[in-house]
Amino acid sequence: MLSHIAHGEVVVGPDGRTISLTDLPTPGIKRWVTRRKAEVVAAVKGGLLTAEDACDRYSLTKEEYQGWERLYERHGVKGLRTTRLQNYR
Numbered sequence: 017m018l019s020h021i022a023h024g025e026v027v028v029g030p031d032g033r034t035i036s037l038t039d040l041p042t043p044g045i046k047r048w049v050t051r052r053k054a055e056v057v058a059a060v061k062g063g064l065l066t067a068e069d070a071c072d073r074y075s076l077t078k079e080e081y082q083g084w085e086r087l088y089e090r091h092g093v094k095g096l097r098t099t100r101l102q103n104y105r
Contacts, residue, residue, distance in 0.1 A: 025063070025064060026064075027058060027059060027061070027062025027063065027064055028058065028062065029054070029055055029058050030051070030054035030055060030057075030058050030088075030092075030093050031051075035055055035058065035059065035064075036064070037059070037064055037065070039055070040055055040056060040059055040064075041055065041056065041074070043073050043074060043075075044075075045074065050093055050094075050096045050097050051093070053084050053088075053096040054088060054093045054096055056070050056074065056081075056084070057084055057085050057088045057096075060081075060085070061085075067081055067082075067085075084096060
């Protein structure tokens, strides 16, 4: 169960548009494209859900989420491209 969900709230997403929980990828998603990763990081940064909630919701390890966050902070959305991970590490 999610411990902190800000129902009805919105945050600015990676492309400048507002996003809410309903805009986030659905739980159980298997294909993580750059945009989806960035949306999850933006949601956590904006307070829509906690990093722990994101990990629970998307079956991510703490380390995996933290890696996304680091790459996003350092390199923006482009840093989250799976084909580019080696270049940015």
